[in-house]
Amino acid sequence: xxxxxxxxxxxxxxxxxxxxxxxxxxxxxxxxxxxxxxxxxxxxxxxxxxxxxxxxxxxxxxxxxxxxxxxxxxxxxxxxxxxxxxxxxxxxxxxxxxxxxxxxxxxxxxxxxxxxxxxxxxxxxxxxxxxxxxxxxxxxxxxxxxxxxxxxxxxxxxxxxxxxxxxxxxxxxxxxxxxxxxxxxxxxxxxxxxxxxxxxxxxxxxxxxxxxxxxxxxxxxxxxxxxxxxxxxxxxxxxxxxxxxxxxxxxxxxxxxxxxxxxxxxxxxxxxxxxxxxxxxxxxxxxxxxxxxxxxxxxxxxxxxxxxxxxxxxxxxxxxxxxxxxxxxxxxxxxx
Amino acid sequence: xxxxxxxxxxxxxxxxxxxxxxxxxxxxxxxxxxxxxxxxxxxxxxxxxxxxxxxxxxxxxxxxxxxxxxxxxxxxxxxxxxxxxxxxxxxxxxxxxxxxxxxxxxxxxxxxxxxxx
Numbered sequence: 001x002x003x004x005x006x007x008x009x010x011x012x013x014x015x016x017x018x019x020x021x022x023x024x025x026x027x028x029x030x031x032x033x034x035x036x037x038x039x040x041x042x043x044x045x046x047x048x049x050x051x052x053x054x055x056x057x058x059x060x061x062x063x064x065x066x067x068x069x070x071x072x073x074x075x076x077x078x079x080x081x082x083x084x085x086x087x088x089x090x091x092x093x094x095x096x097x098x099x100x101x102x103x104x105x106x107x108x109x110x111x112x113x114x115x116x117x118x119x120x121x122x123x124x125x126x127x128x129x130x131x132x133x134x135x136x137x138x139x140x141x142x143x144x145x146x147x148x149x150x151x152x153x154x155x156x157x158x159x160x161x162x163x164x165x166x167x168x169x170x171x172x173x174x175x176x177x178x179x180x181x182x183x184x185x186x187x188x189x190x191x192x193x194x195x196x197x198x199x200x201x202x203x204x205x206x207x208x209x210x211x212x213x214x215x216x217x218x219x220x221x222x223x224x225x226x227x228x229x230x231x232x233x234x235x236x237x238x239x240x241x242x243x244x245x246x247x248x249x250x251x252x253x254x255x256x257x258x259x260x261x262x263x264x265x266x267x268x269x270x271x272x273x274x275x276x277x278x279x280x281x282x283x284x285x286x287x288x289x290x291x292x293x294x295x296x297x298x299x300x301x302x303x304x305x306x307x308x309x310x311x312x313x314x315x316x317x318x319x320x321x322x323x324x325x326x327x328x329x330x331x332x333x334x335x336x
Numbered sequence: 337x338x339x340x341x342x343x344x345x346x347x348x349x350x351x352x353x354x355x356x357x358x359x360x361x362x363x364x365x366x367x368x369x370x371x372x373x374x375x376x377x378x379x380x381x382x383x384x385x386x387x388x389x390x391x392x393x394x395x396x397x398x399x400x401x402x403x404x405x406x407x408x409x410x411x412x413x414x415x416x417x418x419x420x421x422x423x424x425x426x427x428x429x430x431x432x433x434x435x436x437x438x439x440x441x442x443x444x445x446x447x448x449x450x451x452x453x
Binding site (some may be wrong): 031222 | 431
């Protein structure tokens with residue numbers, strides 16, 4: 001019989017994990033933001049969002065938006081107090097536009113305007129992407145989201161919304177004018193937000209910044225790319241070529257045996273980096289994305305081709321609506 | 337300190353500290369929470385799906401912020417897949433919404449309350 005050891009998943013490991021989660025709750029979180037400021041800000045934001053949701057009677061939307069903005073301001077102020085280097089001021093502009101438009105998406109009673117405000121959210125997030133130096137994804141977002149997906153949404157909204165037959169208020173469908181259990185939904189969401197930010201900030205406080213040395217490593221696999229920028233800068237003789245690149249030392253070895261320093265223009269661009277990462281690190285994933293899109297297209301075609309019968313209830317409602325619209329039309333014809 | 341300067345950072349990225357990352361994470365988390373509130377409270381099927389797109393967008397901002405913080409491209413590559421899933425979801429969800437609308441002549445989610453059993 002060999003000696004029986006206790007399982008490694010015993011007390012010590014569990015205790016260590018508990019200690020680290022406690023440290024995450026006060027130590028690391030406090031390094032990023034004062035917890036009281038965070039929770040006061042989130043409570044203000046939740047109150048504001050709850051007030052801004054559409055209601056049948058009085059809906060204090062402006063007051064709600066001001067409160068929600070105040071909550072965001074308190075959280076950002078709390079973050080700024082602990083930071084030596086504030087983010088680019090564009091961050092504050094774009095995030096205020098993005099979150100304000102997002103609030104308007106969920107509070108605007110008219111679906112078409114909600115979709116248009118969603119486009120504004122997308123454009124503001126593109127601004128955030130640019131501040132984060134992700135140009136390719138920013139422009140892809142404008143083309144795909146604002147250009148394609150949202151246009152589809154707008155078409156469906158226009159197809160499926162009844163034309164206003166009488167005054168402004170009657171044109172609003174009953175299900176758009178009033179939110180469903182706003183208090184419970186807001187409380188649930190903002191408790192989730194508080195848990196999420198506590199966890200994320202605890203983690204972010206522990207992370208150490210890195211330098212960008214690894215970003216240009218793929219150029220070691222692209223000697224022709226290095227050769228092209230050397231030719232453009234005139235640093236290489238006409239018949240010579242690059243046989244090896246050292247990204248860490250930022251030099252290239254030529255066929256003639258000479259070692260030359262690479263120019264700044266040899267740094268990879270954002271698109272080159274994304275392309276390399278996509279095809280070298282995640283091979284096959286682009287095919288999967290293509291198959292997903294193809295299946296979605298086929299599925300959408302099959303689904304929307306189906307003929308459906310109106311149910312009795314819906315038939316009655318439709319005929320009532322058509323009759324009402326007909327009366328209005330007849331009235332307009334009689335006394336223009 | 338303008339957009340063009342931060343575009344220039346793409347070639348020579350400076351390190352970013354954890355508190356700056358937290359700024360982006362709070363925007364992302366707040367956008368996710370707003371999307372969740374919208375999904376739970378709105379009763380129009382199309383707006384409910386619009387709110388899920390809002391949550392996708394929040395995930396995208398977090399991915400890009402982490403990509404910038406770690407100076408690693410995989411975060412940006414994953415946004416391509418977020419876009420793919422969002423496009424596929426929009427196509428299928430909108431086809432379903434059109435189908436449901438044709439059957440009940442209404443976009444209200446409560447028309448389908450009998451499906452909860």
